[in-house]
Amino acid sequence: MSEIPRKAVQRTAKLAGIPLGVAGRVVGGWGKRLAGRSSEEVNAEVSAKTAEQVFAVLGQLKGGAMKFGQALSVFEAAVPDELAEPYREALTKLQTAAPPMPGRTVHRVLTEQLGSAWRSRFESFSDEPSASASIGQVHRAVWHDGRDVAVKVQYPGADEALQSDLKQLLRFSRLLQAIMPGTEVRPLLEELRDRYLEELDYRTEADNQRVFAKAFHGDANVVVPRVVASSPKVMVTEWTEGVPLSTIIRSGSVEDRDHAGRLLSEFHFSAPSRSGLLHADPHPGNFMLGADGRLRVLDFGAVARLPEGLPRTLGLMTRIALDGRSSDLVDLLRSEHFIRPGTELHAEDVLAYLAPFVEPLRTERFHFTRKWLQKQAERVGDLRSPDSQTGRSLNLPPQYLLIHRVTLGATGILCQLDATVPARAIVSRWQPGFAD
Template identity: 70%
Template sequence: MSDIPRRTASRTAKLASLPLGVAGRAAAGWGRRIAGGDREQISAQMMAKSAEQLFAVLGELKGGAMKFGQALSVFEAAVPDELAEPYREALTKLQTAAPPMPTADVHRMLAEQFGRGWRSRFREFDEVPAAAASIGQVHRAVWRDGRDVAVKVQYPGAEEAVLSDLRQLSRMSRLLQPLAPGMDIKPLIAELRERMVEELDYRDEADNQRAFASVYADDPEIRVPRVVASAPKAMVSEWVTGRRLGDVIRQGTQEERDRAGELLAGFHYSAPYRVHLLHSDPHPGNFQILDDGRMLVVDFGAVARLPEGLPRPLTIMTKFALENRPADLIALLRDEGFLRAGTDVSADDVLAYLAPFTEPLHTERFRFTRRWLQGQAERVGDLRSPEFDTGRALNLPPQYLLVHRVTLGTLGVLCQLEADVPLRGIVGRWQPELFTPAD
């Protein structure tokens, strides 16, 4: 008899322990304050312990819970420094870390996917996982033709775990909201639910990766490993490794961080037009810098399909904002469903709300910083600000949600890098209409 129901109940209980644990620490903290304890020290201790529990639970559960934590981790640059530090390390760990699955489970999954003679496909197979992902882990091996390969194996029961986690996390959105101020967590969870179902079949991921690898095969800036073999719950691709982007964020020189930011932005804006797909998991764990200076990109389970490149309405909206054309902007927003029906908001207010987001495109180079992103988050998330009321009038149609999230995620990584990037030139290469004068 399957033990999936029992494991699912256990996962639900662990996730439920997060808000209860936070509430308990808050009550204890108030007690210590009443007794005369230092308020800032007590708050710091509470947040550190909450962050530790967040990582322990999400990291252990993997699946949708870990995926959600990884999605949040790219937005930590938007959290004010005095609040973010305890969570920063915990969320960043989720980009690459998770407890490994037992060796017996790995062997069983490979036998199910590639047959009982799966070992004959490899000259060598390292039983110790080299990396952990949200719904699977990666082992290093040598393919039968002598190539070094990465073997990605899905965790047993991943589908049940993903759906269970996301249902539970949707009930915790209020607790998690402070990790991404100015952003509505519930739509993110709903979108993750849809995308994670797609990611459960590694054959789809393999097809996506093949498309990217083909287009970027001879690219001087981007490297995508070629796929060697694939099955529904296992995938083999070339082994390529370099310096993790997270290490560049933490320890890189300014020159290294600037270059990494330029490569990341170039990949983000070029892929929709070159591959007609958008890599939709932009957290630092999926990017590395190779010795030859190129950026390695991995994990193509989640993609947006864009047969005509980025949706043209988004380009035209950005153009109107750049050219200070409020009347044209608000008319297009209404036509495309970006304004809620029956809302009364002025064109000038909408332009003022969106203008700071186009700021990086006004100059040849722009320095992305945590402080800049924090300012944007505070501006649109402050209940007392006029921008908050304007933001409430805006709507994000479902067909644009993934592109919007990926763009914000990429922006968050650029701010983590504190990178100086020639964004105007990068965007202009692929969206020349943005900077072409109107007839």
């Protein structure tokens, strides 16, 4: 058996073992309840141990499993504190960490992608990776013209691993639903699968990054490193550095948290208007705060193509919900297929479901907190809740799915940052249909 198939089997076994581990804990939980422990106490213990196993496995893998873990990590703020605490650190590690590739493997990929004389293109190249990602790792180097550069090298077999992992993860999406309250996991996985397969060719990512770099060149708030060279499995960009948002989340000052939150919000809402693209991989590992106070943005493999900017419908929907116009809101949702033909919903119920989501726009500045996000997740995730029943009756048209996920991800980061942000002014400026 070759190395790649052997590893694929090992990866599949690890992923497949998660449901078995959960089943064993559930059976053990029944036994503990029979022994007199409360169901709440036992359920909390089972959930915490399940989370630990899920993220321990994801943390050992690359490809789709780690990518899903990274996407999932921004929703950590929505998980109740008593459940989130056991695996909060594991989630943070998923944003930046993966087992490194041996130097000889890196050299082989560079030879295949840049030619046998690849070393002549660099003044120096560090074999020690400076960062790792889901389908590749980054090395620091000096380009032949003296520029400090970052060299992203794709893991051999990443394409097979990506497809295999996502196929396995789709099989137990219901299990993962428990740690993403209020979010449908399977559509998220299916959408992630489609987007992440696009990332396997670094030339596409390089093209995306060039568009962003041009749009934000000289910007006072955002830095996008310029692309130096690219091939299908190697990409070279200018080096940039700063404090990762994961570090600011963990130990940053109130000022740094608020500043990072404002810049992230500005970038999220302004990018479609400025570049025609939406950065679609929001997790703290892709953002850094530089010494000059500007936000560094990395990883442009996943994007949403929005040549007309953010859809005007979303701005109209937000404004109408903010104004409390329930009948107009239902009419708009029906015309844009957010409510399927034949589905009967009371306008007041629809407004009650959506109104809390626009709460950050009711005041000049809003404090994004874990507690607020947990409240929203509990509200829409509790099957006994009227809001949950309304939410399940609504439809999300495919063209809005990626925008919805990215906005949720960015909101999750803001809540992890515990940031106070002038969200209303940002949305008023950049979201078509909200203020006009």
